[in-house]
Amino acid sequence: MPDFAEPLARLIQEFKRLPGIGQKSAQRLAFHVLRSSREDTGRFAQTLMDVKDHLGVCSLCNNISEGEFCPYCKDPNRDQSVICVIEEAHNILPIETTRTFEGLYHVLQGAISPLRGIGPERLKIHGLLERIAGGAVRELIIATNPNVEGEATAVYLSRLVKPLGVKVSRIAMGIPVGSDLEYADEVTMSKSLENRREM
């Protein structure tokens, strides 16, 4: 590798730590910073620290939050009787963009993964049970990821919560809308057949 000036080499390393950024992208980003004004870079650096200094976790649902409660938990117009359970806070985004879900969320901060040594005790399940014990919750929509870990988590939660008299549902898996059967993998295709609906 050619010699980069030392601070530039360090910045390339820092960019490479970010997900999805390889050597070439990291170089392009670092050179972009080099060409940017000191003011722009200062604002970028400050914003990075603001995120670390001013954001915490909602004490109800574990979503990202500026104060004690996140915007969804604070909003009296959201339906308090439905909780959508997700693995990570960023999973809220694709659900909110549908504009069809008006309930609350619960972030587990992970999924059960025996392979990686993550058992249910590592997830934020205790708080969820407390919310259900409050009595207002009628339905739990489990929107963990459609993979082995997400499925294991869904089955575990379902067994735990159903005896409490709460309806438990799982998001549908099947062929994506606008896609083509030709491109469907066999697991998705068989899920799609299994979950067929009468017309």
Next chain:
Amino acid sequence: MPDFAEPLARLIQEFKRLPGIGQKSAQRLAFHVLRSSREDTGRFAQTLMDVKDHLGVCSLCNNISEGEFCPYCKDPNRDQSVICVIEEAHNILPIETTRTFEGLYHVLQGAISPLRGIGPERLKIHGLLERIAGGAVRELIIATNPNVEGEATAVYLSRLVKPLGVKVSRIAMGIPVGSDLEYADEVTMSKSLENRREM
């Protein structure tokens, strides 16, 4: 769009300013920062500022430099009689990785572009002429980009420098090694034919 907490929304905006980073990537990067330790993020922010505070431009060749001269201009083992002319400092990288060029560089900080109103007076050509006037330079390899602006710059420089008794050459354009004729565009293909070499 769903409500992101305010500092997070700002960080997503900052990541979106970077080249090649769209909304989805910016979100993924911002959530990564959220999950990182405060220490890691602090080091990232500090490195951004170090690049702005400790890096300048080499007073000989305009390459990025920590001191007055860049590593290439400081290195007595580099061939002082050949200068490779490039548009931007990051163009040094692909040339150095070949390990076949041992001369010096000159960064023009751009290319002639009448469409964008960039004339030769905006480029770092004056310093190049001074270096040539020093008398040690025998050859100028023009490695500006193989597009309209890079070609215009190459032709301009060639006309300017040849009368000074310096050999001027241009990097070869043709079919990339390991590629297939099928994928060559017509301009590259015709360049490749035009620049054919006897075997």
